Amino acid sequence: MAPSSKGATVPALLLTALAATALLLFFLLPSLSPIGSATTTSLCPASPAANAIVAGGRSPDPLSATQDDVSWLRSQLSLNRLGDPPSTPEQWHALRKGINPRTRAQQLDDLRQYKGISHHEGADAANHTALPCPGELLVEEHHSNYGEPWAGGRDVFEFLATASGLQPSDLVLEIGCGTLRVGLHFIRYLDTGRFHCLERDELSLMAAFRYELPSQGLLHKRPLIVRGEDMEFDKFGPAGGSQYDLIYASAVFLHMPDQLVWTGLERLAGRLKPGKGRIFVSHNIKFCSRLRGDECERRLRKLDLEYAGKRTHDSLLFNHYEIWFEFRRSKAY
């Protein structure tokens, strides 16, 4: 009985497998033909999103959270019975069930004293860390450098990326990127080498290079981050070369002498892409409003720039809005 039942089962299985393969090829082959080939009939019109998937291997990440995303998060909080967060230190402490949180200073002490719970000792230690990072950076002290919550960097990215119609292939320059609170999100979204930054502060640059880029897995994006404070852009390529789709300064121009801002604008105007290119400046534009009459407008016009208006955007995570001033090339091209 056993051999005959085996003999009947194997061809049946083989036939089923052959039929399944034929069916799969039938559906798969047309989708492997070149797009737009005369023999291909497409049931759906090609959408920009579909094109993006074909061109880049996957669609770019969405720029910001949608209402659906927010509803999904609320549903997950509810499903997991996570009600309103505690409102007093005692309630937070009860949630921690007796575990005392470490401050950054205590964490740093622990790190110096005990290194890690398991760690390599002596000369052996040097063989195990390709990028030894100072403890001060490992405990993320630099996330509190500017008063603004670290999470606000995402809000700024979402606003600027949406306002400028950002594409992964765009070229972006940040003036004063600091510790990459905002810049990280651009670097992650943009294609390799498409994020540039001019920053003057040694500690911020150290945090950016020695901690943020490696810890976020973004070394492969090769951002061009240059140390400098004189609004000097030669290291980003010749003035007549590639032009920026977006240039922005987040909480920077208000800390600079007005004359330096104007010098910067003079050097940047020709590096801004005509038509699409935008310059966004946050907080205020006192370098402009401090000038009398229509002097600001006159200076901008001389640089082939014009003021396009003021915008605000809300934060996703905390009650805060930010004010942005938009500039573009003034001549029609």
Ligand SMILES: C[S@@+](CC[C@H](N)C(=O)[O-])C[C@H]1O[C@@H](n2cnc3c(N)ncnc32)[C@H](O)[C@@H]1O
């Ligand atoms: C308030 S922080 C903002 C950092 C970052 N844009 C952010 O939003 O997280 C201002 C940054 O501008 C930088 N900065 C100020 N003047 C500068 C100059 N002349 N050239 C380059 N960077 C400058 C500072 O070093 C600092 O990192």
